Amino acid sequence: MKYLPFIFRNLFRKKTRTILTIGSIAVAIFLFGLLVTIETALNAGVDVAGVDRLIVRNKTSLIMPLPLSYQERLRQIDNVAEATFASWFGAIYQEPKNFFPQFAIDTDTYRAVFPEFEVSDAEWSSFLADQEGAVVGKLTAERFGWKIGDRIPLQGTIWTGTWEFNIRAIYEGSRSGDDESQFWFHWKFLEESRSFGKGTVGWYTVKIDDSDQAVTVTRTIDERFSNSAYETSTETEQAFAAGFAKQIGNIKMLIMSIGAVVLFTLLLVTGNTMAMAVRERVPELGVLKTLGFGDRTVLFLVLAESLIIATVGGAVGVGLAKLFTLGGDPTGGMLPVFYLSTKEMLLGLGIAIFVGLAAGSIPALTAMNLRIVDALRRV
Amino acid sequence: MVSIDGKEHSNSLVRIRNLNKVYRRGGETINVLQGLNLDVEKGEFVAFMGPSGSGKTTLLNLLGGLDTPTSGTVTVDGDEITHMSGRNLASWRARHVGFIFQMYNLIPVLTAFQNVELPLLLTKLSKAQRRQHVETALTLVGLSDRMKHYPRQLSGGQEQRVAIARAIVTDPTFLLCDEPTGDLDRKAAEEILDLLTELESNHGKTILMVTHDPLAAERADVVLHLDKGALVEGAEAAAS
Numbered sequence: 001m002k003y004l005p006f007i008f009r010n011l012f013r014k015k016t017r018t019i020l021t022i023g024s025i026a027v028a029i030f031l032f033g034l035l036v037t038i039e040t041a042l043n044a045g046v047d048v049a050g051v052d053r054l055i056v057r058n059k060t061s062l063i064m065p066l067p068l069s070y071q072e073r074l075r076q077i078d079n080v081a082e083a084t085f086a087s088w089f090g091a092i093y094q095e096p097k098n099f100f101p102q103f104a105i106d107t108d109t110y111r112a113v114f115p116e117f118e119v120s121d122a123e124w125s126s127f128l129a130d131q132e133g134a135v136v137g138k139l140t141a142e143r144f145g146w147k148i149g150d151r152i153p154l155q156g157t158i159w160t161g162t163w164e165f166n167i168r169a170i171y172e173g174s175r176s177g178d179d180e181s182q183f184w185f186h187w188k189f190l191e192e193s194r195s196f197g198k199g200t201v202g203w204y205t206v207k208i209d210d211s212d213q214a215v216t217v218t219r220t221i222d223e224r225f226s227n228s229a230y231e232t233s234t235e236t237e238q239a240f241a242a243g244f245a246k247q248i249g250n251i252k253m254l255i256m257s258i259g260a261v262v263l264f265t266l267l268l269v270t271g272n273t274m275a276m277a278v279r280e281r282v283p284e285l286g287v288l289k290t291l292g293f294g295d296r297t298v299l300f301l302v303l304a305e306s307l308i309i310a311t312v313g314g315a316v317g318v319g320l321a322k323l324f325t326l327g328g329d330p331t332g333g334m335l336p337v338f339y340l341s342t343k344e345m346l347l348g349l350g351i352a353i354f355v356g357l358a359a360g361s362i363p364a365l366t367a368m369n370l371r372i373v374d375a376l377r378r379v
Numbered sequence: 380m381v382s383i384d385g386k387e388h389s390n391s392l393v394r395i396r397n398l399n400k401v402y403r404r405g406g407e408t409i410n411v412l413q414g415l416n417l418d419v420e421k422g423e424f425v426a427f428m429g430p431s432g433s434g435k436t437t438l439l440n441l442l443g444g445l446d447t448p449t450s451g452t453v454t455v456d457g458d459e460i461t462h463m464s465g466r467n468l469a470s471w472r473a474r475h476v477g478f479i480f481q482m483y484n485l486i487p488v489l490t491a492f493q494n495v496e497l498p499l500l501l502t503k504l505s506k507a508q509r510r511q512h513v514e515t516a517l518t519l520v521g522l523s524d525r526m527k528h529y530p531r532q533l534s535g536g537q538e539q540r541v542a543i544a545r546a547i548v549t550d551p552t553f554l555l556c557d558e559p560t561g562d563l564d565r566k567a568a569e570e571i572l573d574l575l576t577e578l579e580s581n582h583g584k585t586i587l588m589v590t591h592d593p594l595a596a597e598r599a600d601v602v603l604h605l606d607k608g609a610l611v612e613g614a615e616a617a618a619s
Contacts, residue, residue, distance in 0.1 A: 006493070006497075010488060290445060292469050292473020294466055294469040295466070373440055373446050
């Protein structure tokens with residue numbers, strides 16, 4: 001602690017350089033924070049997908065429907081605890097950019113299969129009682145300023161015309177990665193009002209009572225419906241979500257590559273700053289050693305400077321990234337789970353500290369190994 | 380009594396025996412110091428003179444544990460420093476040696492107070508105790524009103540006074556001065572020499588000073604000349 005004033009004096013001997021270095025670290029860590037947030041958002045479904053839930057879809061394509069009659073047949077398969085279904089609605093609220101996912105759901109079973117989406121019993125009952133009722137995720141409700149009781153008009157794109165819904169409930173995810181952007185309404189309402197596609201659903205979500213049996217149940221389901229007009233393709237919800245994320249490319253690899261380049265650049269910038277700082281101060285380091293400062297103390301003083309620069313830069317970067325993500329999904333619904341977790345914030349800070357240590361280590365070792373007589377000769 | 384004969388003296392604070400320092404540059408071997416002996420008692424003020432390249436600064440570096448000899452021993456207050464590890468030597472320097480340089484060597488980003496406080500950071504003194512020591516040292520060199528000034532705000536003479544305060548603040552066993560007046564005008568040089576003389580006579584400090592300046596050397600109790608790597612006393616040097 002007693003060395004702190006001395007370390008800070010040294011840090012601010014070249015104010016502009018120090019501030020620019022802190023700034024470059026902050027920008028890099030801010031960028032890292034955003035990349036991690038995007039990566040988390042894209043994989044949110046994968047991270048929170050249940051291993052005890054299977055997605056059953058039309059073998060031809062996800063956009064092709066399945067018959068309603070499959071629900072009962074799915075329930076009869078061993079280890080299937082429940083089978084619920086949903087249909088993609090794909091309507092527009094005011095403008096196309098106001099995207100959020102809308103599902104027509106089986107209100108009898110959906111809540112039991114997705115217990116992580118929490119809705120109060122009173123609100124759920126109110127939703128069930130209203131044929132035009134809807135349940136909306138907290139994120140979407142906040143985004144558009146919707147309250148319970150509001151009447152929301154949506155412009156249909158698959159089933160055209162204006163569809164109006166009453167917000168009866170707002171759900172929240174019980175886990176940090178849960179998607180709180182969805183909009184649910186009664187499948188029966190859709191069924192009664194739509195002009196085509198009657199008697200079909202988009203996909204089934206099957207809850208199994210033993211996740212170890214997932215492979216067997218998957219195979220059994222697909223065999224049960226093989227050679228029918230609506231053959232199925234079944235996979236775990238996790239595999240389904242991962243496949244969905246992969247459709248937009250190997251984002252993780254891309255983000256890792258960008259992150260690595262940013263980290264390397266950061267290392268060079270900070271390393272250069274510290275090397276310059278030490279080079280300029282060789283005679284002073286010689287004086288310190290003459291006064292009795294040991295090699296390790298000199299090493300510590302240089303490393304501490306590097307660490308402070310990196311930590312401050314990292315903290316600013318992480319703070320900015322957090323502030324940015326607090327503003328919510330900037331894409332207008334493409335990344336519904338848009339947040340920076342504490343763990344990722346600590347990771348960002350950890351990277352900054354690592355950069356500080358790595359970048360400061362060579363100049364610090366140079367300072368440590370400096371021979372006093374050589375250093376004083378440069379006065 | 381200062382002695383260069385190599386005979387045993389029971390009261391020696393500084394004892395150098397058969398000290399050799401050889402530099403190798405390329406294929407060339409330079410014998411800077413050759414079989415040098417020296418005994419200095421506590422409270423003595425010794426000046427070393429000699430032409431450039433005669434080994435004055437090398438001798439000072441060896442006395443201060445900044446460099447290691449090729450052979451021979453340097454013993455200060457009973458501690459034989461020539462075989463100390465780097466770590467022990469650093470803490471020995473902190474306790475026993477006060478350095479005063481020609482170019483002052485103050486840290487430009489620190490105030491006079493903070494510069495003088497630097498060696499005390501290596502001690503276990505509390506902040507309040509450090510403050511007290513620094514104020515005493517700066518008062519002694521006549522700069523109690525310049526504590527918050529940065530080196531760039533001080534004259535050369537004042538900077539050297541701060542450097543002296545830094546050298547004496549830990550109450551070291553002896554002071555090593557390398558051309559302390561070399562960068563000062565006559566008036567400032569006289570003031571610095573007055574201060575060194577005062578430190579010797581009133582505070583019993585042992586001072587070993589390298590200088591080119593005969594007027595500075597006059598202030599010392601004994602003037603030793605370095606010639607071809609060996610020490611000779613003032614009269615002998617004058618005769619040769």
